[in-house]
Amino acid sequence: MSLLELVGVSVSFGGVAAVSELSLDIEAGEIRGLIGPNGAGKTSLINAITGVVRPIAGRILFAGRDITNLEPDAICRLGIGRTFQHVELFREETVLENVLTGLYRHQAYGTIGAALRLPSARREEAAARDEALTLLDALSLRELEGELPGELPFGIQKRIDMARALAVRPRLLLLDEPVSGMSEAEADATVATARAVAEERGITLLVVEHNMRVMMRLADRITAMHQGRVIADGTPGQIRLDKAVIDAYLGEEADAHA
């Protein structure tokens, strides 16, 4: 059974269609790439899945459950995590606090426990700290735990964003351009980490990425979008040779050079 199923989803902003009657199936455990030129509707699709924008038509099912009209926090609690194209880190909190904030929903102590600092609350805080530090280790961010993220390079902020998204222990993780702002070597390392973490924790990934080289290495299967629609779907090898995909990208490059 598919973990995520989109049926005829349309998203529009003030009459302009960003996503048109799009259907998509993602199997549990796969790493799915989502590519397409700028304005193809990739981020709109992620926003629709996570409840940030409401589709004007269609249904979104997660693990067989209709999540189309749920609030973003409710969707997260069902097991969907995400990162942001332009990182949305808490800039006044340290790197460690950012990741700890991601663990909010996995901590159970209540306001009384927090107010009186009861032993149960202390234990949970200590455990959360350990888990956050493990995530920082996994993404090679450990030595930056006390830094404020706003002062760090964009590529590192992307990794902090990923660590924070992993802290919610998602079943499905949506990565929006996870390696933008990174050098080739950094991008390769991040991709390897993302793959390893996803496999180890049984996380299904949906990755939006412009960097085709990275996408070829990361994804099991790629879906190509253009003007709000799916134009191709297949293995990285098939996608690379797909005429519609090449046209869409060449079209964009031709525009860019014009």
Next chain:
Amino acid sequence: MASRVDIAAIHRRLAFPAIPKHLALSAALIAVLTLVPLAAGSYHIYLIELALLNVIVAIGLNLLTGNCGQISLCHASFMAIGAYTTALLMTRAGLSYLVALPVGAAAAALLGAGLGFPARRLSGLYLALVTLGFLEIVQIAIEESPDLTGGIRGLSVPRPHILGFHLKSDASVYYLVLAITVAAVTVGANLQRSRFGRAFDAIRQSSFAAQSLGIPPGQIKLLAFSVAAGFAGLAGGLFTIVVGFIDPTEFGISASLRHITFIVVGGLGSVVGSILGAVALTALPELLRGAKEYSDLVYGAILLGTLLFMPRGLKGLWDTLAKLDWRRVKIWP
């Protein structure tokens, strides 16, 4: 070389275990405050009591505004609710102060949650207007029910008995207020460093990102309102026995604005800032007694000056001067 190492080792063995700087400083501060009644006259005791009440209000309001980013122009109303509930339960229902005080705080917290309910979807100017409306309603409710509240003539509150002990002396009231303030500051600091404090900060900085982490903004704002109102209600309940008299003019817009000044001047989002701001601005009118007609002007100038030149408030100044690493760490060791 070897001998030097040995001496260092001996020193280490003889040294006391390291006490965190803020714990040591808090202990010293509490010790000094404990000695106050021995040295100070009743007027100065009264002033310090007012400062302590203001610290409680500021701690609560700072969680709501400094951490969670929600403005409240009606904190004086929550104080009024705590004060009147406590006073009426004592004078009319004959309840012990030890029961009336927490019930008053709980009543304020409940109304805070009630106000937080519509406020969940509002922010900025709209929230300011809603809280301003609430302030007016509470004022009118107190003024227009003289049979219950004494209306504009106010309500006298006798010094209470606690567990058979009459809080007759200034010192006895002072110690009660001090003990409750220390407890309230501890609870405030604990909350700020908990997962709820982190959720408050998350909502303020990016509600969008917070929601993506499964944090429900509505519930969190409701909690912040309710906690902040509870602190104000507690301070209101203490106000009844510190002053011995309450009337609606104490709980108007100017008191509300003063509360906001405490946390802005002290430092938004910081427990230490709440303490510094409340204490400094309670002491200020005393220092300005010679120029009473200009005191509003000085208040305004301080607020403006802080916003322009010291955006992190006295707490920021303190950090810079003392180089103390008191950055808000919301992690328990």
